[in-house]
Structures are given as structure tokens and as C-alpha cells.
Amino acid sequence: xxxxxxxxxxxxxxxxxxxxxxxxxxxxxxxxxxxxxxxxxxxxxxxxxxxxxxxxxxxxxxxxxxxxxxxxxxxxxxxxxxxxxxxxxxxxxxxxxxxxxxxxxxxxxxxxxxxxxxxxxxxxxxxxxxxxxxxxxxxxxxxxxxxxxxxxxxxxxxxxxxxxxxxxxxxxxxxxxxxxxxxxxxxxxxxxxxxxxxxxxxxxxxxxxxxxxxxxxxxxxxxxxxxxxxxxxxxxxxxxxxxxxxxxxxxxxxxxxxxxxxxxxxxxxxxxxxxxxxxxxxxxxxxxxxxxxxxxxxxxxxxxxxxxxxxxxxxxxxxxxxxxxxxxxxxxxxxxxxxxxxxxxx
Numbered sequence: 639x640x641x642x643x644x645x646x647x648x649x650x651x652x653x654x655x656x657x658x659x660x661x662x663x664x665x666x667x668x669x670x671x672x673x674x675x676x677x678x679x680x681x682x683x684x685x686x687x688x689x690x691x692x693x694x695x696x697x698x699x700x701x702x703x704x705x706x707x708x709x710x711x712x713x714x715x716x717x718x719x720x721x722x723x724x725x726x727x728x729x730x731x732x733x734x735x736x737x738x739x740x741x742x743x744x745x746x747x748x749x750x751x752x753x754x755x756x757x758x759x760x761x762x763x764x765x766x767x768x769x770x771x772x773x774x775x776x777x778x779x780x781x782x783x784x785x786x787x788x789x790x791x792x793x794x795x796x797x798x799x800x801x802x803x804x805x806x807x808x809x810x811x812x813x814x815x816x817x818x819x820x821x822x823x824x825x826x827x828x829x830x831x832x833x834x835x836x837x838x839x840x841x842x843x844x845x846x847x848x849x850x851x852x853x854x855x856x857x858x859x860x861x862x863x864x865x866x867x868x869x870x871x872x873x874x875x876x877x878x879x880x881x882x883x884x885x886x887x888x889x890x891x892x893x894x895x896x897x898x899x900x901x902x903x904x905x906x907x908x909x910x911x912x913x914x915x916x917x918x919x920x921x922x923x924x925x926x927x928x929x930x931x932x933x934x935x936x937x938x939x940x941x942x943x944x945x946x947x948x949x950x951x952x953x954x955x956x957x958x959x960x961x962x963x964x965x966x967x968x969x970x971x972x973x974x975x976x977x978x979x980x981x982x983x984x
Contacts (some may be wrong), residue, residue, distance in 0.1 A: 741962055747953035749973070751944035755919055759934045760912040763787035772926050776917040782926070782941050785913040785934070794906035801903040804896045811892050815885045822881045826874040833871045836864035921945040 763785035770782055840860040917923070925942040928934060951971050955963060 743955060743959045743962055745953040745955040745959075747951050749949045749951055749971075751921075751946060752948040752950045753919070753921070753945040754924075755921075755943050756939045757782070757915060757918060757941045757943065759785070759915075759936055759938045759940055761785075761787060761790055761909045762933075762935055763790070763913055765928050765930050765932045765934065768926065768928075768930060770923055772923050774923050775921075776923050776943060777920050778916070778918055780917045781914050782917055782923060783915050783928070785915065787910075787913060790906070790909055790913070794903070794910045797899070797903035797906040801896075801899045804899040808889070808892045808896050812889055815881075815888060819878075819881045819885065822874070822878045826871075826878045829867065829870045829874045833864070833867035836860065836867045840864040915940055917941075917943050919943055919945065 764787070765783060766786040767784040768782075769784065770776060770780065776782065840863075843856060843860045921943045922945075923941060924944050926940075928938075928940055934940065951969075953969075
């Protein structure tokens with residue numbers, strides 16, 4: 639737009655210069671009589687036709703300038719926008735070819751392990767001993783460091799004592815229930831035997847009564863005794879069945895208490911075992927951010943172990959080029975030690 643305005647001003651300036659030159663030329667060509675001197679003459683001779691010519695020329699030049707300005711303005715308005723300019727470093731210049739276009743994106747990065755494990759503290763304690771140092775190859779059962787916690791060890795000892803007491807109570811209850819069952823079986827058997835004797839005696843008295851050999855009172859007494867023993871036998875039989883059926887629920891309830899105490903004791907034992915911090919996986923010990931004598935809390939990171947056999951590349955790509963990368967595209971990694979690795983972007 640600025641270039642268009644400048645062209646219009648230049649055209650007007652040229653027209654004005656042409657007008658001034660023509661007026662100067664007209665003044666130089668004025669005809670004066672011989673011997674006339676503008677200095678010595680006392681009056682000028684009027685030439686109205688020259689003034690008319692000058693006025694006519696001014697009108698013509700003004701009209702031409704206005705017309706030229708209008709033409710230039712119209713012509714500039716129909717011009718197409720200028721082609722935008724771009725920086726040379728932002729474009730690719732090459733010969734147009736048919737086929738796939740390869741777009742390469744480069745970046746710097748590092749190889750890092752895919753599998754990294756931080757080993758946290760499962761209990762509070764103090765670092766007692768460091769067994770291995772960073773850079774050492776470790777296995778899953780390798781002890782890295784040892785912690786100490788007197789409070790935890792005492793709690794584990796108490797829990798173990800409670801477990802032994804609960805197991806002893808369970809054994810005692812089991813023996814008692816078994817003894818009670820045997821006693822009830824014995825009682826039931828004795829009552830049943832007495833019942834059979836009473837029935838035999840009652841039957842004998844009934845035969846003797848028919849022959850008139852036994853008194854009525856003795857006969858009735860035998861009948862009452864047999865009926866009483868029959869009731870006792872039924873009751874004792876129910877007691878025996880109840881004793882048998884109640885053994886299993888009582889033992890199950892006591893066993894639940896034993897299992898609860900056993901779980902608490904096992905938890906304490908596991909916490910004591912966790913004082914021997916192990917790697918938990920095969921790899922290399924990378925970091926050990928604790929020192930001997932340091933106090934650690936539950937959840938504090940004690941060590942970091944990584945598997946160096948499984949690596950991944952973390953590449954830093956410029957933001958302007960990151961949009962050209964898609965997941966799954968082929969990537970080639972130069973390890974700077976004479977080797978190349980091919981992988982896929984992810």
C-alpha cells in the first residue's frame with residue numbers, strides 16, 4: 639500500500655514540473671519591440687491573450703493531473719497483492735519429483751532403562767549397615783542394606799508369644815470338648831443300661847403279678863422306675879447329640895481367634911524381615927540416597943535399581959518439528975559408539 643501511494647505522488651510531482659517548465663518557456667518567448675528596455679521603459683504593454691493562454695494551460699495541466707491521479711488510483715486498486723516473502727532458512731528448495739517425501743527430524747537425547755524400581759522403606763528404622771554400593775550388579779534376593787528397629791523387634795516378639803498362647807488355648811479347648819463328649823457318652827450309656835434293667839424288672843413283675851406272686855406296690859414301683867429311666871435316657875441322648883454338634887463351632891470360633899493372632903504375628907515378622915532391604919529384581923544398583931545412622935520413615939526411598947538390558951531413548955525435539963512426528967514411526971538412533979539402533983516412536 640505504501641508503494642502505491644508513493645507512485646501516485648511521483649506522478650503528480652512530474653506533472654507539476656512539466657507545467658512549470660512550459661510557463662517559463664512561454665515567458666521567454668514574449669515579443670518585445672526593437673530598442674525596448676524593461677529598465678528604461680516607464681510602462682508595460684498589456685497582452686491579454688498571453689494571460690488567457692497561461693490560464694488555459696493551468697486548467698489543462700490541473701485536469702490532466704487529476705485525471706492521471708484517478709487513472710493511477712484505479713490501476714493500483716486492480717493490482718494483485720504482492721507475493722509474500724519468506725526467510726530462506728525456513729523453506730526447502732529442491733527439484734519436484736514423483737514419489738514419497740522423506741521428512742527427517744533430528745534431536746539429542748539419552749538412553750534410559752525401561753524398568754526402574756525405587757525400593758521404599760516398609761517400616762521406620764535406622765540404617766545399620768550398607769551392604770552394596772551403587773554400580774553393583776544385584777539380584778532379586780540381594781540384600782542392599784540393613785535397618786534396625788528395637789521397638790519393632792519387641793513388638794514381633796510379643797506377637798509371637800500371643801500366638802503361642804492362642805494355639806495353646808485352642809489345644810486345651812479341643813481336649814476339654816473331647817473329654818466332655820466322652821463323659822456324656824458314658825453317662826448316656828449308664829442311663830440306657832439302667833433303663834434296660836428297669837424294663838426287664840418291670841416285665842418280670844408283670845408276670846409274677848399275673849400269678850399273684852408279687853405285691854401291687856412293688857409292681858407299680860417297677861413301672862414308675864422304668865418310665866423315669868426312659869425319660870432320663872432320652873434326655874441324656876439329646877445331651878450327647880448336642881455335645882457332638884457343638885464341638886465343631888466352638889473349635890472354629892477359637893481357630894478364628896488363633897488365625898487373627900497368627901496374622902498379626904506374621905505381619906510383625908514380615909516387618910522385621912523387611913529390615914533387611916533387598917533389591918527385588920535383577921539389575922544394577924543406581925542410587926543409594928541414605929547413609930549409615932540415618933533415620934528413615936515409612937515410604938522413604940532407600941535405593942533405586944534398574945535393568946540395563948532393556949533401554950529406551952528419550953529424545954528432545956524442537957517444538958516446531960514435534961508436530962511432524964507420529965506414534966509408531968521408524969526411528970534410527972546413533973549411539974556414538976559405532977552402532978545404530980532402529981526402533982519405533984512411542
